[in-house]
Amino acid sequence: xxxxxxxxxHFDEVIARHDRIEPRDWMPDAYRRTLVRQIAQHAHSEIIGxxxxxxxxxxxxxxxxxxxxxxxxxxxxxxxxxLYSAAETLGVSRxxxxxxxxxxxxxxxxxxxxxxxxxxxxxxxxxxxDGAAICNQVPLCRTSYGPYGxxxxxxxxxxxxxxxxxxxxxxxxxxxxPEQRDMVQESVNRFWWPxxxxxxxxxxxxxxxxxxxxxxxxxxxxxxxxxKFVDMTxxxxxxxxxxxxxxxxTWNADRGQHDFGQPDWDELFAVIxxxxxxxxxxxAHRRRAHEDGAWVREAASAFAAxxxxxxx
Ligand code: FAQ
Numbered sequence: 001x002x003x004x005x006x007x008x009x010h011f012d013e014v015i016a017r018h019d020r021i022e023p024r025d026w027m028p029d030a031y032r033r034t035l036v037r038q039i040a041q042h043a044h045s046e047i048i049g050x051x052x053x054x055x056x057x058x059x060x061x062x063x064x065x066x067x068x069x070x071x072x073x074x075x076x077x078x079x080x081x082x083l084y085s086a087a088e089t090l091g092v093s094r095x096x097x098x099x100x101x102x103x104x105x106x107x108x109x110x111x112x113x114x115x116x117x118x119x120x121x122x123x124x125x126x127x128x129x130d131g132a133a134i135c136n137q138v139p140l141c142r143t144s145y146g147p148y149g150x151x152x153x154x155x156x157x158x159x160x161x162x163x164x165x166x167x168x169x170x171x172x173x174x175x176x177x178p179e180q181r182d183m184v185q186e187s188v189n190r191f192w193w194p195x196x197x198x199x200x201x202x203x204x205x206x207x208x209x210x211x212x213x214x215x216x217x218x219x220x221x222x223x224x225x226x227x228k229f230v231d232m233t234x235x236x237x238x239x240x241x242x243x244x245x246x247x248x249x250t251w252n253a254d255r256g257q258h259d260f261g262q263p264d265w266d267e268l269f270a271v272i273x274x275x276x277x278x279x280x281x282x283x284a285h286r287r288r289a290h291e292d293g294a295w296v297r298e299a300a301s302a303f304a305a306x307x308x309x310x311x312x
Contacts, residue, residue, distance in 0.1 A: 126166015
């Protein structure tokens with residue numbers, strides 16, 4: 001019978017060769033806890049993330065825009081479900097995770113605590129928020145935990161569509177009237193800094209990054225991914241004809257990367273603590289939806305429990 005030291009040595013060896021840990025494998029408790037925390041937070045973000053855009057479904061400006069937006073918001077629900085399933089392989093139940101979201105014990109992404117004030121926000125969320133999500137999630141396809149990495153592969157494919165639809169919507173508006181162009185710029189001004197905050201606090205104030213990178217859960221640090229996002233987004237902003245609201249944003253030829261200003265980190269910590277513009281509203285809406293859906297869960301459980309005639 002292998003002992004604790006053998007298990008640890010095997011785990012370390014799998015991590016060192018960048019291979020996958022699977023649900024049946026031994027893993028350190030702290031690795032399991034970190035994964036549950038990150039995957040649950042990610043799942044909750046997808047579910048809460050349906051609200052800001054869902055707000056505009058009934059007011060989409062055309063049938064085509066409505067069909068695209070409906071498909072996108074439904075995709076977010078699907079992402080939440082793949083991620084809850086991935087978390088369940090670690091021995092936690094979805095009911096418990098949902099309860100922790102609703103009680104505020106587990107977090108979800110700060111970005112979804114900002115309001116959507118115009119239809120341009122649908123485009124900006126697709127372009128910037130899904131753009132940031134892709135930057136953060138493509139490396140997670142190579143995360144060390146198998147079920148999480150496999151869920152990310154499918155999610156990233158769908159996020160690419162989300163990003164493209166947002167960019168295409170903004171491009172259409174930028175070719176429209178001066179009022180439409182102003183709407184896009186105003187929306188980008190509001191979402192730029194919160195999008196940079198999605199990558200988490202700066203590396204020196206990120207308590208989890210070092211450990212999570214050593215375990216291969218995260219493949220890049222928060223600051224590295226933020227930089228990548230800025231470098232990717234600047235030429236897209238130029239193509240769109242919008243300006244990014246950061247006077248320090250300049251190309252640094254020596255580094256081969258852009259220099260840029262720092263977001264207001266106090267704002268990020270306040271939003272994470274629950275003091276963002278829409279935290280109360282988002283959780284209240286989610287609680288209401290959960291209560292309203294109780295009968296569906298009961299009916300589904302009763303259906304699953306009953307023996308199908310002829311198949312007993
Ligand atoms: N918001 O030590 P770190 C989407 C927390 S994309 C809220 O750096 P870590 C798609 C952090 O959890 C959005 N909390 O932590 C979509 C930690 O909490 P603790 C979701 C944040 O984990 C698009 C503490 O602060 N994406 O949903 C944030 O190493 C459009 C210290 O931070 C993911 O979840 C924040 N921004 O790095 C849907 C991606 N940043 O320890 C709809 C997977 C940090 O107190 C529409 N997650 N915190 O529990 C990750 O990559 C990582 O968890 C980070 C944070 C990078 C978010």
